[in-house]
Amino acid sequence: MLNTEISAKGAVLVISAIADSLTRQVEAVGDTLSETFFEPVIRLGVTGLARSGKTVFITSLIANLMDRGRMPQLVAAADGRISAAYLQPQPDDTIARFDFETHLAALTAPAPHWPDSTRTISELRLSLRVRPTGLLSGLQGPRTVHLDIVDYPGEWLLDLGLLDKTYDQWSTDVLARIDKRACAQGFMERARAADPAAAFDEPLAQDLAKRFTAYLNDARKAGFSDCTPGRFLLPGDLAGSPVLTFAPVPLLGASRRGSLHREMERRFEAYKSRVVKPFFRDHFARIDRQVVLVDALGAIHSGPEAVEDMRRAMADILSAFRPGRNAFLSRLLMGHRVERILFAATKADHLHHTQHTRLSAIMEALTREARDRADFAGAHTQALAIASLRATVEETLDHDGKTLDCVRGTLLDSGKRAAFYPGELPEDPARLLSPARSGAQKWLDGDYAVMNFAPAPLVLKPGEGPPHIRLDRAAQFLIGDKL
Template sequence: MVIGRLTSEIGRGVSDLGEAMSLSDPVVRLGVTGLARAGKTVFITGLVANLLNRGRMPGLRAVSQGLIEGVWLQPQPDDTVPRFDFEAHLAALTGDDPRWPQSTRSVSELRLSFRVARHGMLAGMLGGFRGPRRLHLDIVDYPGEWLLDLGLMDKSYAAWSAEVLDRIERRREAADYLARIAGLDAAAPLDETVARGLAEGFTAYLQAARNAGYYDCTPGRFLMPGELAGSPVLTFGPLPQAEARRGSLYAEMARRFDAYRREVVRPFFRDHFARIDRQVVLVDALGAIHSGPQAVEDLRRAMTEILAAFRPGRNDFLTRILQGRRVERILFAATKADHLHHTQHPRLTAFLEALLQDARARADFAGARTAAMSIAALRATVEEALSHDGRSVDAVRGRLLDSGRQAALYPGALPEDPMRLLSPAREGAECWLDADYRVMNFAPARMTLRAGEGPPHIRLDRAAEFLFGDRLMGE
């Protein structure tokens, strides 16, 4: 039995070594994350559909040069991770009554395999001996809220509680929770009913805050508990500083906070995040602008926290679990670009760049390539000109999500200088003083796809080229 186990371990080692030496099919693990409403499910569905049918992917070099001979779905290698339900999501987007699919609320995975023709000098040397090569793309979908949980690893319960309570004291969504803890004796002996009520109240606040457009909604598993629902590891909430006497409510809340970091956060980074090669972070920048300056500032802080996950040298916990591995490429993508006329896309990208500037300046990516881009994984609108105040303005038209009727929208022009948005946000402004930015919720458009075409999109091919185009080219 021991010999068999050793043989198995040696076999796995040989397999890993073979892959490292390109003796077996190489694998690229692409992480896809984003905060609420960023469109992860649509991004993955649109990407896979357009890789299977590549008629709308000219920006992917391997497509434009005719090197991809075939693409197919395969069972994912991780048997304990749920499969991303691509077929159901695609059916929702492209059916007779198209609708946005349900968002995924946990880690899921999908594998695409490519058969790619060899090219260049190496193809001439090996052409008589070897046929096309294969590449596997493993797409790993995980909630951005879980990535934000990384910030908990370097905090004590007391520090986390103080930070959260200070941040939410002026938010009306937190009024019920703040009233619940007002006058509470946290040094009193633990009462499980009280603890459960606090956890439920804090979860209700997080849900309301996310619905209101806030992004700092952690711990992430409170919103997506899965199999942990009702467990002690999710039964805590922030409390004002109190004496942590043994058996007290405060001491037990601190113990459960530590258990959450140890039993929930650490395994996610060890088992999933540490294995990612390329990463795309989806950002609903337009939604934040629409919600106002406070939402923009909240998004900026959230993106700073997310970027911390890609700086393992600054975090002892990450340094230990990554063991020298780092994400090679990171794409920050502003989604829903189809809500704007294409002439405004450069301004949306510039806003995203500015949003990330401070955090990126402090980041040590150690050679990782980064880029920012405005995309729409599934285009739901068409462009047209409208007459507004006696002049022609660039607008978009689509099917409204709430009523199903067609409507044209001029959302307002984004400023050329993104600091006109970021400065009021940092200064705590209540609203935009000189502009009104409107974002409508569009439903997917009814479409008829020709043979070989995936759903319409904006720059999905360029996103794919940045993320893994080099690997398809054998570079």
């Protein structure tokens, strides 16, 4: 009887895999025909880790593509080949629309404020009328290129790494990594006291999951990036369900049926199959270009451990762009790969422009391992320091006989105007990454401050989008070749 059940389950898995494969092939053929004979579509995925500014990035990008006066590095805009840009209904009626108008109103109000962050997947379509170039351009009229922007939480992307792991592998890795973190001690004490081999107890499982979720929220606030499973932080309508009621527990010896460990393992597998896989099947597998936004300055301020954790997270994120690594993902993508990936260090306006090159170099180094993996898979990658919306002005001050390159803006907590000097970033990124990789608890030769600024009041001329730093370069890398 047991063998029959196993065979039946195996057959179901095979049929499911074949169905997924056929579905992706049909969709791929349809996409190819649409782009060849009708109007090309660029699906741009935008994701980022906590406090990286996804909502502001998308809002400013759309606004600056519609009014292109501040986009000189976007070649099609500089050449005047984009004759119009307009919003259209998104093609997927099952996904929430990105609320561009509300977010832009927040940034351009007389008393501007940062818009609320999105907590689930959303989408928006921007259509561009572009005049062709080349020898035959005079014989062709303008064409329409659709830009479908898909916004989703970075924690969901990190979840892909779970597909390659068993429950025991995941538990061992998580418990070893967080064992000495202060914000994890409440959960660790409860996890050590639990007996994984004991009979399953639902109240205990709920208590462990609740404590683990509290740890993940505290870890994110502390600047850590490895906050998975991502839906524990953004549960939505899954809140309280068994698929979100598990946690890592240590196991010595074999697991037995009916035990706490066995049920935790079952729920972990259910999370992978019913939460993680559907997201990648329905949304991620169709993305052509990708932006990963990173609050590198926030991680540097939080200390070496947060920087090393961010470096590992960047490497894990790239597993999503390596379809050969995971059997499920390889079948799912059917040869479709993300063509270009931009790693963007946000909030460059918190630094004087003289330090932007150093921030870019640090971003390059932080993502080196991740980018090497993506380049090996055939994707073009780039790292930039950007500010989606410039909230400061630059200022040079004399202090104790020294000249300091500062930025001045409105402080978010007090509303007062203040000049800010965050400290000088090192020319050599190794001075940050080496102590981070060696497990240092604090920086030995500097303390890097962070200040939160409110958006500045905007006075926009006709044809101008919101002020930014290198958003036009980001757009050129991501979509310039398609225009």
